[in-house]
Amino acid sequence: MAEEKKLFKVTIDNITVEVEPGTTILNAARLVGGEVAPPAMCYYSKLKGSGGKCRTCLVEVAAGSTADPRPMPKLVASCRTTVMDGMIVKNITSERVQDARAGIVEFLLLNHPLDCPICDQAGECHLQELSYEHGKEGTRYEFGKRTFKKHDLGPYIQLHMTRCILCYRCVFVADQLTNKRVHGVLDRGDHAEIATYIEKALDNDFIGNVIDVCPVGALTDKTFRFKNRVWFTKPMDAHRDCPTCCGEVQLWMRGDEVFRVTARKDEWGEIKDASDGKTGWICNECRFEKKDAKDWIIDGPTHVSRHSVISANHYEKVIQPQETLPEVMGGRNPKLLMDIHSISEVNRPDIHLSEIEGPAHSDDFNEP
Amino acid sequence: MSVKLLLEKAHVEGIRSYDVYRREGGYRAVEKALKTMSPEAIVEEVKKSGLRGRGGAGFPTGMKWSFIAKPEGVPRHLVCNADESEPGTFKDRYLMEFLPHLLIEGLIISSFALGSNATYIYIRGEYAWIPDILEHAIREAKANGWLGKNILGTGFDLEIYVQRGAGAYICGEETALIESLEGKRGNPRIKPPFPAVKGVWDRPTVVNNVESLAAVVPIINIGAEEYAKIGVGRSTGTKLISACGNINKPGVYEIDMTISVEEFIYSDEYCGGIKNGKRLKACIPGGSSVPILPANLLLKTAKGETRYMNYESLSDGGFATGSMMGSGGFIVLDEDQCVVKNTYTLARFYRHESCGQCSPCREGTGWMEKILKKIDSGKGAMSDIDLLWDIQRKIEGNTICPLGDAAAWPVAAAIRHFRDEFEWHVKNPEECLVRNYGLAGYAEPRPIPA
Ligand SMILES: Cc1cc2nc3c(=O)[nH]c(=O)nc-3n(C[C@H](O)[C@H](O)[C@H](O)COP(=O)(O)O)c2cc1C
Ligand code: SF4
Ligand code: SF4
Ligand code: FES
Numbered sequence: 001m002a003e004e005k006k007l008f009k010v011t012i013d014n015i016t017v018e019v020e021p022g023t024t025i026l027n028a029a030r031l032v033g034g035e036v037a038p039p040a041m042c043y044y045s046k047l048k049g050s051g052g053k054c055r056t057c058l059v060e061v062a063a064g065s066t067a068d069p070r071p072m073p074k075l076v077a078s079c080r081t082t083v084m085d086g087m088i089v090k091n092i093t094s095e096r097v098q099d100a101r102a103g104i105v106e107f108l109l110l111n112h113p114l115d116c117p118i119c120d121q122a123g124e125c126h127l128q129e130l131s132y133e134h135g136k137e138g139t140r141y142e143f144g145k146r147t148f149k150k151h152d153l154g155p156y157i158q159l160h161m162t163r164c165i166l167c168y169r170c171v172f173v174a175d176q177l178t179n180k181r182v183h184g185v186l187d188r189g190d191h192a193e194i195a196t197y198i199e200k201a202l203d204n205d206f207i208g209n210v211i212d213v214c215p216v217g218a219l220t221d222k223t224f225r226f227k228n229r230v231w232f233t234k235p236m237d238a239h240r241d242c243p244t245c246c247g248e249v250q251l252w253m254r255g256d257e258v259f260r261v262t263a264r265k266d267e268w269g270e271i272k273d274a275s276d277g278k279t280g281w282i283c284n285e286c287r288f289e290k291k292d293a294k295d296w297i298i299d300g301p302t303h304v305s306r307h308s309v310i311s312a313n314h315y316e317k318v319i320q321p322q323e324t325l326p327e328v329m330g331g332r333n334p335k336l337l338m339d340i341h342s343i344s345e346v347n348r349p350d351i352h353l354s355e356i357e358g359p360a361h362s363d364d365f366n367e368p
Numbered sequence: 369m370s371v372k373l374l375l376e377k378a379h380v381e382g383i384r385s386y387d388v389y390r391r392e393g394g395y396r397a398v399e400k401a402l403k404t405m406s407p408e409a410i411v412e413e414v415k416k417s418g419l420r421g422r423g424g425a426g427f428p429t430g431m432k433w434s435f436i437a438k439p440e441g442v443p444r445h446l447v448c449n450a451d452e453s454e455p456g457t458f459k460d461r462y463l464m465e466f467l468p469h470l471l472i473e474g475l476i477i478s479s480f481a482l483g484s485n486a487t488y489i490y491i492r493g494e495y496a497w498i499p500d501i502l503e504h505a506i507r508e509a510k511a512n513g514w515l516g517k518n519i520l521g522t523g524f525d526l527e528i529y530v531q532r533g534a535g536a537y538i539c540g541e542e543t544a545l546i547e548s549l550e551g552k553r554g555n556p557r558i559k560p561p562f563p564a565v566k567g568v569w570d571r572p573t574v575v576n577n578v579e580s581l582a583a584v585v586p587i588i589n590i591g592a593e594e595y596a597k598i599g600v601g602r603s604t605g606t607k608l609i610s611a612c613g614n615i616n617k618p619g620v621y622e623i624d625m626t627i628s629v630e631e632f633i634y635s636d637e638y639c640g641g642i643k644n645g646k647r648l649k650a651c652i653p654g655g656s657s658v659p660i661l662p663a664n665l666l667l668k669t670a671k672g673e674t675r676y677m678n679y680e681s682l683s684d685g686g687f688a689t690g691s692m693m694g695s696g697g698f699i700v701l702d703e704d705q706c707v708v709k710n711t712y713t714l715a716r717f718y719r720h721e722s723c724g725q726c727s728p729c730r731e732g733t734g735w736m737e738k739i740l741k742k743i744d745s746g747k748g749a750m751s752d753i754d755l756l757w758d759i760q761r762k763i764e765g766n767t768i769c770p771l772g773d774a775a776a777w778p779v780a781a782a783i784r785h786f787r788d789e790f791e792w793h794v795k796n797p798e799e800c801l802v803r804n805y806g807l808a809g810y811a812e813p814r815p816i817p818a
Binding site: 051052053054055056058074075077080099100103104106107108110111140141143146165166168184185187188189190191192 | 536538553558719720721722723724725726727728730731732733734735738755762765766767768
């Protein structure tokens with residue numbers, strides 16, 4: 001007789017959820033969703049051993065458990081701390097957490113080039129999102145930013161070490177998806193860098209996935225570099241019968257042109273499970289070589305629920321305007337507008353793009 | 369009267385060799401432990417002795433040993449932490465260099481107590497000549513039946529291996545050490561799990577400092593009760609202090625923890641006073657990570673009581689007015705030393721030694737170093753001092769391993785106690801380049817001649 005599994009009750013920002021023993025605070029908070037889920041720059045649920053490094057997910061444990069309700073003295077990394085029954089966690093309701101997190105964001109940005117206008121990751125960068133949500137205006141850092149010697153990782157993957165936040169995700173990908181890791185973290189401290197030891201291209205059928213897991217623009221797709229901005233492209237779910245991988249991808253299209261191929265991501269920016277239930281890692285061939293719409297069977301526009309430049313995606317609900325938006329907006333897609341206006345408190349975060357008749361105009365977002 | 373338990377025989381001619389060590393009573397403790405005591409009884413004995421870890425944190429050794437998991441069929445390991453890289457700390461080197469057999473003896477007993485059949489000494493790479501000494505001693509011990517199979521007919525097998533580090537302070541942190549020992553990059557692990565459950569190759573592991581393990585020998589020899597009578601309160605037994613800086617007699621001293629800081633600095637038995645008749649300005653009493661104390665708070669606590677060289681007294685007053693015993697690296701600064709420069713030097717060290725895994729430590733240490741350099745070179749602003757304070761505050765407690773704290777504390781303590789010196793640097797950008805601030809209000813009460 002299978003005994004009924006006891007679930008643990010955990011209260012995060014005054015919201016109680018029940019989770020299986022062994023669940024981390026972060027994953028419990030993701031069940032609540034929204035802002036209650038701490039930001040995670042290094043944890044990646046699909047990569048074993050990830051997390052604990054960036055410290056953006058720090059939370060306060062106000063009570064350890066029902067059995068031992070003492071608070072934990074230090075803030076803990078929610079991605080690596082498992083819940084106990086009766087645990088009380090404070091994330092956005094804790095000033096200590098907000099203060100520490102602002103500090104972490106400042107640290108992460110200290111040496112970050114802030115060259116977003118020329119960075120291919122702009123628009124889908126987790127550090128950008130983090131800075132919008134938790135960062136301060138301006139910087140207190142008045143010294144030169146660090147630079148690195150350039151490493152060429154081969155024809156597919158572009159490394160911009162200055163943008164790296166040393167989350168180690170790409171190292172875990174190479175460890176867990178390929179049989180031989182040739183890149184890693186060299187040196188230590190603030191001079192640590194991602195590199196291959198002896199100049200070498202990253203060459204493995206699945207190594208392209210490092211691009212998808214990289215939270216910033218440190219690893220980008222060379223076959224997409226500077227070709228377009230993500231917010232001008234439209235993500236479409238597509239698939240093909242691939243002998244190497246699941247073949248389930250997202251195409252980033254403009255018109256009929258495929259600009260980029262990536263794995264499909266969930267609301268936390270992580271690669272989704274494919275229809276076979278396994279993580280939908282994709283192979284290099286699908287990612288880099290299949291840039292023709294004819295290579296793919298297109299399933300339809302990607303549905304993403306979380307709000308951000310690219311993910312606040314409402315294609316499905318949009319009332320088709322008479323003229324196309326790019327015609328009116330000079331090439332701009334509504335999702336960019338959506339983002340700019342939804343992060344601005346002076347405007348109307350309540351307005352839904354799909355409620356606007358015809359092409360959106362900035363007036364639509366001003367207070368009525 | 370000073371008691372010597374560890375260094376008693378350090379000056380016996382030829383004590384490094386097995387024959388002399390044995391003749392002087394060496395390996396008696398192994399005989400006693402292996403032949404007459406059970407592993408559990410040894411753990412109990414170490415618990416009763418009150419021995420606290422000598423590596424820095426001061427965690428009770430017997431208690432640590434009793435936490436080791438004992439899953440069926442899984443080997444356990446003891447690892448001796450000889451990475452000793454904390455600036456100001458050089459006591460383990462002395463022990464290993466001059467009394468290698470004392471450490472081997474301690475390792476045999478401790479391995480027996482913990483059930484480790486393969487024990488590792490992880491030694492910092494810069495101690496280039498010491499592995500040879502240790503390996504020679506291991507060979508001698510093996511040749512005489514103290515290591516290998518079926519030691520003393522007890523059925524207990526033990527091999528001791530010496531592993532050199534490659535020059536990283538962080539590999540002294542126990543989980544980084546374990547990673548390094550496994551042949552990986554020396555990044556501290558995220559805890560839990562703790563080494564007692566998953567250590568080397570995911571097996572239950574105890575990591576102890578060289579001095580802690582050597583101290584097991586006298587504990588077995590004289591018995592826990594006698595050992596616990598030495599010292600005071602929860603600071604039992606003797607402690608090695610490596611004294612350096614502006615003193616007449618730098619070196620490694622074995623103290624029983626009842627002597628006062630003043631006696632330690634000024635008596636001829638120990639540091640022999642401040643060099644060149646200068647006056648005491650400040651002291652970092654427990655290795656570079658612990659808070660610096662100005663003379664007035666060093667010799668007396670904030671309550672005006674005498675400060676003693678032991679765990680409790682050195683930390684009396686918390687970080688506000690106290691410091692820590694730490695690893696026993698006692699660094700003395702005289703009136704000619706600049707606290708700003710000293711802090712900058714330490715910050716440079718921590719920036720260089722951070723493993724870079726977690727953002728506060730990786731980025732914060734570098735930032736603090738740059739600001740301190742700026743102030744030190746007369747280019748600082750008043751706001752920089754507050755900024756430093758804020759940065760250290762945002763590092764402390766928010767990192768994976770205690771190196772982040774260790775980098776934050778010296779900066780915090782320097783600003784806490786020597787803010788006027790920082791401000792003087794800002795206000796006198798030219799003068800600070802040619803002259804030191806001096807003693808200011810921190811002069812010690814005149815030393816009492818012994
Ligand atoms: C950055 C860092 C460096 C350390 N270096 C050493 C060291 O060189 N030697 C040492 O014994 N302990 C060192 N420690 C402490 C160890 O992590 C561990 O607590 C100690 O070896 C435990 O031994 P003990 O209980 O006998 O003191 C270090 C800790 C940190 C955080
Ligand atoms: S390159 Fe990207 S994925 Fe790799 S460590 Fe840096 S930020 Fe993380
Ligand atoms: S605190 Fe510093 S040394 Fe320790 S894990 Fe983090 S980055 Fe590495
Ligand atoms: S996401 Fe938890 S520490 Fe990075």
